[in-house]
Amino acid sequence: xxxxxxxxxxxVSKMFGQIRALNEIDLDIGPGxxxxxxxxxxxxxxxxxxxxxxxIPDTGEVRLMGQDPFRQPAALRHLGLCPEQDRFYEEIxxxxxxxxxxxxxxxxxxxxxxxxxxxxxxxxxxxxxxxxLGQMSRGMRQxxxxxxxxxxxxxxxxxxxxxxxxxxxxxxxxxxxxxxLGREERAxxxxxxxxxxVEAMTHDVIFIRFGRLRAQGDVLRLRAMLxxxxxxxxxxxxxPRQVAALLLEAPYLRAVxxxxxxxxEITTTDLEAAAAEIPLRLLxxxxxxxxxxxxxxxxxSLYRYLMGHPQAQGGA
Amino acid sequence: xxxxxxxxxxxxxxxxxxxxxxxxxxxxxxxxARTLFALAWRKRVTKLALLPCFGIITVYGISIVGQLFxxxxxxxxxxxxxxxxxxxxxxxxxxxxxxxxxQFFMVALAQAAxxxxxxxxxxxxxxxxxxxxxxxxxxxxxxxKLLGAALVPIGALMAPTLLFWIIxxxxxxxxLREGLWGLLLPAMxxxxxxxxxxxxxxxxxxxxxxRATSVGVVYVxxxxxxxxxxEGLFQAGQHWAGYLSPERDLxxxxxxxxxxxxxxxxxxxxxxxxxxxxxxTWSLLSIAAFIFAGLLALAYRLNREVIDA
Numbered sequence: 123x124x125x126x127x128x129x130x131x132x133x134v135s136k137m138f139g140q141i142r143a144l145n146e147i148d149l150d151i152g153p154g155x156x157x158x159x160x161x162x163x164x165x166x167x168x169x170x171x172x173x174x175x176x177x178i179p180d181t182g183e184v185r186l187m188g189q190d191p192f193r194q195p196a197a198l199r200h201l202g203l204c205p206e207q208d209r210f211y212e213e214i215x216x217x218x219x220x221x222x223x224x225x226x227x228x229x230x231x232x233x234x235x236x237x238x239x240x241x242x243x244x245x246x247x248x249x250x251x252x253x254x255l256g257q258m259s260r261g262m263r264q265x266x267x268x269x270x271x272x273x274x275x276x277x278x279x280x281x282x283x284x285x286x287x288x289x290x291x292x293x294x295x296x297x298x299x300x301x302x303l304g305r306e307e308r309a310x311x312x313x314x315x316x317x318x319x320v321e322a323m324t325h326d327v328i329f330i331r332f333g334r335l336r337a338q339g340d341v342l343r344l345r346a347m348l349x350x351x352x353x354x355x356x357x358x359x360x361x362p363r364q365v366a367a368l369l370l371e372a373p374y375l376r377a378v379x380x381x382x383x384x385x386x387e388i389t390t391t392d393l394e395a396a397a398a399e400i401p402l403r404l405l406x407x408x409x410x411x412x413x414x415x416x417x418x419x420x421x422x423s424l425y426r427y428l429m430g431h432p433q434a435q436g437g438a
Numbered sequence: 439x440x441x442x443x444x445x446x447x448x449x450x451x452x453x454x455x456x457x458x459x460x461x462x463x464x465x466x467x468x469x470x471a472r473t474l475f476a477l478a479w480r481k482r483v484t485k486l487a488l489l490p491c492f493g494i495i496t497v498y499g500i501s502i503v504g505q506l507f508x509x510x511x512x513x514x515x516x517x518x519x520x521x522x523x524x525x526x527x528x529x530x531x532x533x534x535x536x537x538x539x540x541q542f543f544m545v546a547l548a549q550a551a552x553x554x555x556x557x558x559x560x561x562x563x564x565x566x567x568x569x570x571x572x573x574x575x576x577x578x579x580x581x582x583k584l585l586g587a588a589l590v591p592i593g594a595l596m597a598p599t600l601l602f603w604i605i606x607x608x609x610x611x612x613x614l615r616e617g618l619w620g621l622l623l624p625a626m627x628x629x630x631x632x633x634x635x636x637x638x639x640x641x642x643x644x645x646x647x648x649r650a651t652s653v654g655v656v657y658v659x660x661x662x663x664x665x666x667x668x669e670g671l672f673q674a675g676q677h678w679a680g681y682l683s684p685e686r687d688l689x690x691x692x693x694x695x696x697x698x699x700x701x702x703x704x705x706x707x708x709x710x711x712x713x714x715x716x717x718x719t720w721s722l723l724s725i726a727a728f729i730f731a732g733l734l735a736l737a738y739r740l741n742r743e744v745i746d747a
Binding site: 174 | 469470476559562563565567568569572573575
């Protein structure tokens with residue numbers, strides 16, 4: 123596969139009346155799973171609709187496999203869309219639903235049905251595929267929506283809240299499926315409110331807020347770029363005071379706080395060095411290190427730092 | 439072609455090559471049409487609404503065949519002149535004309551059940567997002583929906599009209615057959631116009647709403663209201679009002695196309711007959727306006743869907 127991005131946006135802005143939904147967005151998305159994160163109304167859905175050819179940008183250009191998805195509908199053969207919308211034709215069976223939508227990509231009925239069966243099997247719904255959509259749970263319909271998106275084997279997938287309504291087992295299965303799809307050299311863009319689920323799928327994320335691109339890249343590398351936000355590390359040790367005294371000399375250390383009788387929190391600007399050296403130093407000094415965690419080196423803390431809102435307030 | 443020694447050919451052919459013609463993908467239109475009909479077929483009201491259509495087809499089929507056999511029988515007996523005979527048992531074109539007029543109402547009812555949700559249901563369910571995430575233009579979508587909605591008028595109006603003509607030509611005597619050849623085009627033209635009118639108006643109305651039931655009620659109610667209003671105003675001397683009713687306009691055109699001359703005594707007993715508009719041209723323009731309005735509503739909605747998405 124060439125290095126050209128499967129999805130790209132250059133200087134893309136989109137207005138709805140007086141509201142600027144997207145503002146000068148520049149980004150490239152290549153193979154693999156990419157999480158699209160941002161609060162409600164940040165412009166995520168608008169961006170997905172632009173990539174899906176359902177909106178025209180006011181300025182700039184959007185490309186799907188190098189083609190304009192709005193003006194060249196043929197480009198949409200390369201796209202699979204799993205929309206957030208959950209209510210479709212309630213009366214027809216899941217199998218027929220996926221078959222009809224696959225036929226719209228230009229396949230004859232027999233080929234579309236075969237592809238639909240394969241996709242339904244892949245999402246684990248073969249047993250219940252003949253049931254009408256109206257008789258399915260939300261989680262089951264979620265799987266069917268993903269099946270219709272992947273049935274024609276597209277290189278680009280846009281999944282809007284793909285795990286909504288799924289039970290824990292289904293969520294785990296769907297997370298595995300999304301990761302597998304990403305490993306197949308497809309560009310899989312997942313827009314989700316649930317940060318830990320996105321984190322389970324990928325470390326590549328795009329943050330959007332107020333229609334502007336806040337950050338794009340690997341979670342850990344983005345976190346490392348926030349130099350003004352040192353990492354906190356929690357150590358559960360046998361003698362916190364002695365350990366604190368021992369670590370104070372370390373050059374990467376910014377502060378040490380005693381949290382409890384066995385827990386110590388240190389602040390560092392170099393997580394990598396701290397993670398490499400602290401266990402060794404404690405071992406050499408004969409201290410027992412029971413737990414080493416960093417509460418703000420994950421996606422949720424990165425989201426909090428970049429977006430200014432905790433997850434609980436507005437969701438992603 | 440011979441290659442010169444020591445010279446590597448770089449250009450192997452020079453000429454013009456025609457661009458590949460962009461053809462519309464029929465495969466994509468048919469699934470849309472079929473899904474529309476399949477969804478409607480699952481509703482009991484659709485089957486109930488189609489029953490009277492088939493009832494009318496049966497009654498008129500028997501009537502046309504009976505009429506032809508009666509004509510043939512009395513002709514052989516030589517009891518009456520041709521004119522007297524046609525006055526008594528009626529003419530085939532009158533039966534075809536009556537069938538199209540009567541079936542128009544029945545098909546309108548069936549259309550309300552089958553096609554009221556054509557676009558409205560897609561809008562309500564958010565299916566447009568899925569349709570337009572596929573290599574499908576708005577025109578493909580519109581053609582698919584129109585084809586799906588046209589299946590009822592094609593099956594219950596156009597196909598029986600053709601069938602009746604074929605039966606009439608098949609069962610009648612060579613002498614009477616002569617008069618039937620020229621009926622095909624006017625009969626099929628009338629049926630096609632009725633089908634177009636019914637299809638475009640219901641799909642256009644469906645595009646303006648998100649509730650199929652409301653569309654169906656407004657459609658049938660609107661047709662009845664326009665017919666009643668138009669008839670009432672016409673009788674009160676407001677002749678322009680005759681053109682407000684699509685049914686009346688269609689009746690005018692059918693009469694002009696199929697019933698040349700005075701109606702037979704038998705035809706005057708047919709209840710679906712009625713007063714027609716003074717001008718065939720204005721009736722045709724009025725029908726064209728209804729068809730255009732339906733298509734315009736559909737185009738407007740599909741265009742808005744891009745902006746509103």
